[in-house]
Amino acid sequence: MIRLLGLDGDDTLWHSESHFAVTEESLAELLSPYADPDDLRRRMLETERRNLALFGYGVKGFTLSMIETAIEVSGGRVSVAEIQRIIDHGKGLLTHPVELLEGVSEVVDALDGRVRLVIVTKGDLFHQESKVAASGLAERVEGIEIVAEKDEATYQRVLGRYGVDAEEFLMVGNSVRSDVAPVLAIGGWAAHVPYHVTWELEVAEPDVDHDRFTALDSLRDVPALLDRLAAH
Ligand SMILES: [Mg+2]
Known part of the structure; x- marks a missing residue:
């Protein structure tokens, strides 16, 4: 019983996950000058896996992982404006209606x-x-x-x-x-x-x-x- x-x-x-997937598409587009979309997704997943024990689950850790991935794939060339766009994507996930x-x-x-x-x-x-x-x-x-x-x-x-x-x-x-x-x-x-x-x-x-x-x-x-x- x-x-x-x-x-x-x-x-x-x-x-939930469908919103993350849309955000990852936006990230791939934003970072397309630095990495092709498949490579970007693979690198992002590696970053998330590496950071999980430190950040735990959720949007805030995901956002930090997006920023870290952007820095890595761009070899440090990612602009402040692009970092701001990534932060805005993270905030978009946090404020998305349920x-x-x-x-x-x-x-x-x-x-x-x-x-x-x-x-x-x-x-x-x-x-x-x-x-x-x-x-x-x-x-x-x-x-x-x-x-x-x-x-x-x-x-x-x-x-x-x-x-x-x-x-x-x-x-x-x-x-x-x-x-x-x-x-x-x-x-x-x-x-x-x-x-x-x-x-x-x-x-x-x-x-x-x-x-x-x-x-x-x-x-x-x-x-x-x-x-x-x-x-x-
Ligand atoms: Mg679930």
Whole structure:
């Protein structure tokens, strides 16, 4: 019996990665005098990977990585005006309106009263708090957990806080690496709902044969999944 349902934020409840992808296109265009777009994307990913342990997830670290990549690919020739454009792109991501994915509001309504709901999201604390507030979902869930990393220890902490066992917890999200694998590893249930863009550092293959894993096409399928798990 599932008592607590965890919902991922970025690209599960609201659009996120698609905005990053648009910004990366703009970066590639801005820096086209210094690097061809494919090379730029590869260098940007290398910078992000290198900086992750220092900056963590989110727009602010992404913006610093864009600036660092610009300095590198231009051999230090990038102009102050170009750096300013990059900073503006970063601010654009931070101030972008929150757009819920299709069906989110109806699904949250349908789950209300059936199961305790918690949003488990990672990234910049301040930006995630702003997004949760703007989403209109904060009052409709029991809790909001903004975490630095979604690993086994993080999920154990969340379960402890809500007083549920792993086998009573279902996590739903778009990232196999963050929303599925660590939850299965601690004995919980996980459902993967893919988003049309996945950040390369989140890409992973799900263990489709796992007893407690379900692949869903849409968040709209979650209430029916709860029915199936209740009959389990
Ligand atoms: Mg996500």
